[in-house]
Amino acid sequence: MERPANGRVILHVDMNSFYASVEMSYDPALKGKPLAIAGNVEERRGIIVTCSYEARAKGVKTTMPLWQARKLCPELIVKKPNFERYRKASIAMFDLLREYTELVEPVSIDEGYMDLTQYAGPKPLEIAHVIQERLSDELLLPCSIGIAPNKFLAKMASNMKKPLGITVLRKRELSEHLWPLPVAQMHGVGEKTAEKLETIGINTIQDLAKADRIQLKQLLGINGERLKQRANGVDNREVDPDSIYEFKSIGNSTTLSKDTTNEDELNNVLRKLAHSVSVRMKRKDVLASKIFITIRFANLKTITRSKKVANPIGDVEEIFSVARQLFFTHWKEEPIRLLGITGQDLVEKGDAVKQLDLFSFESDAKDEPILTVIEKINEKYGDQLIKRGIKGKREEDPSPGTSFNKDFLRE
Template sequence: MDKSQSRRIILHVDMNSFYASVEMAFDPNLRNKPLAVAGNVEERKGIIITCSYEARAKGVKTTMPLWQAKKLCPDLIVKKPNFDRYRKASTAMFDILREFTDLVEPVSIDEGYMDITGIINHNPLEIPITIQKRLLDELLLPCSIGVAPNKFLAKMASNMKKPLGITILRKRELQDTLWPLPVANMHGIGEKTAEKLSSIGIKTIYDLAHSDIVQLKGLLGINGERLKQRANGIDNREVNPDSIYDFKSIGNSTTLPKDTTNQLVIYEVLKKLSHSVFVRMKRKDVLASKIFISIRYGNLKTITRSKKLANPTQSEDEIYRQAKQLFDTHWDEEPIRLLGVTAQDLVEKKEAMKQLDIFSYEDDAKQEPLLSVIDKIKHKYGDKVIQKGIKGKLEGDQSPGTSFNKDFLRE
């Protein structure tokens, strides 16, 4: 790490049990009680989205089936998710962070990075302590904060003490603090990657930091080199406030009320999911170059399939047609528990270049007079005066638009 990187002071602010904490802030009677926020509360397939630390002490965990959680904790209080409430709390949280610096990068509804390099006087803990206290006093929301010279180490640090922890992690402390940990505990490494690394004898973060780069790239490609750098505390990424505008997919999934092989029911679910994706694409004024579906069976086996489109699309009918075709091709006729539809490889509509082929040329030619008129109007009055089939965005609306996994600020 060069000197300019080592001098940086990066915070990772991670809200503790965010949805549950927001519910407790909204209703003080829920405080200090075992609380869970779960989807499909009335259905047998309800899943724990998040839970309070009182519930965790009883063995309740995120993604655990609701019936199992209630078995472990009979007095568990279960709430349906209220995403409007969570988005408002998230917006208030980030507003407080931006009072300290403009260099705030949201990465999800309940966490974000801050670069406070230029505003530290002497004590690097002064600002994190103030932030943590303000979030707790003003919003009644607890958080943990990691303090480090880069984003990766800040993220790892914020996980080291929860709830209400503040942890400093310096590069010189890797040997004692980070390297002894199992490689699966490292940010950026999922279960499958950990299994692959284990197959070549990499069990700990130390093993990864000292692994053979040729062997690692052969196993994981360019990501292998990136992970080794992270394990050695190297991460030159900047805190980028504009990253929330970058998104490459919009998707939606749903768990069915009961496992089914009924094609009419399945097609109706795919149609609703396609409509949801279409609405969000239209709002963000983007087109999809690839359609992706996920199918989870009753035995929890999950498959994903995708198709690259000849031309980017924003058509609801086309999204559904492609999703249905993918489903028909790959469904093995076993009972289905969950379905998902995602539009991928998104491009902004105004920058999308349609590649005309023999099948689309005739339809495009029919629209030529209308498109010609629209182009002339735009040329005279500007791009935003008219957009065919798209509701224009308000000029005064400067709130950040976000991606499939970052759409917490606007829905």
């Protein structure tokens, strides 16, 4: 691939079966074997988080119940997630990518974009091969890479050949390589969106590219127009290294070891999840303006409920109280399979203005003298010299659950 005279060169680097690959890098004896990472390894109702391609060849899939996976593949090796191990591998991976350009944008623990437009070295395809080989040789981690003039096409390209693929996707090749694909395979189109599109006769990406803009907007709102642009290869988003610091929510969920209607067990799960979310919010010095819960029942039906709070919160008990109220308001004593808590509409603690009311005024007034002293010292010696409370050693999160936020990439 020649470097274009005009336009951009964007790479999307997507690690293959990342969690499983990291485990293989620590234990080479696992290579070439069907391996799965799953929560509740010892329990029948554990869920597959990810699996190796050898396991996929046997029919094992992500989100599949562990009992079903073992039925399909009796020789399946199952390991518990080691998120600290994956975090270290992810940081090493992104550090390697930054050796080629500062314009690296992580989008999850195992994938990111690179902008090589200004890179003065070898051709993009050669660089992609070098990156892929270095990730394999130095970190023992396989990846697929998409090369294209924008982020959307690079993402689509990286999905076209796995594992260990390198794919170039140019705008002039859309009709040949992109448009024949089912619309459900398009990045940004979820299952429900695909179902809606099919109701108006849009089954392929080409159908979407040629669809009526007004009809799409009526069906999907502004996202309909955006998806039509993407289908036509239009995506002007920049590769933004600072996007790692932008986060709108922090949440954890956990699949219960067995379906239950026991109130004490459910309360205990909610409290652990509230603790996990609170710890991670404290790491970032943020508070949540809305609490969002996820409830999945034994029949796999999933509902979500949320509540806007009067003042932003971050304390364990505050999060637990709101989540508990939400849960028991909408729970009809059906068996529960999964619970999740998410803090949304996050605000920096320094920007969170507490609204004084009749109930909080008295306690706030008691704090006024010490707050005045802190303010005067900070005015004289610097804004961050003294803060209310002492920030001690970072607390590690011992609670169960799964998080796919980008905070694992921040020290």
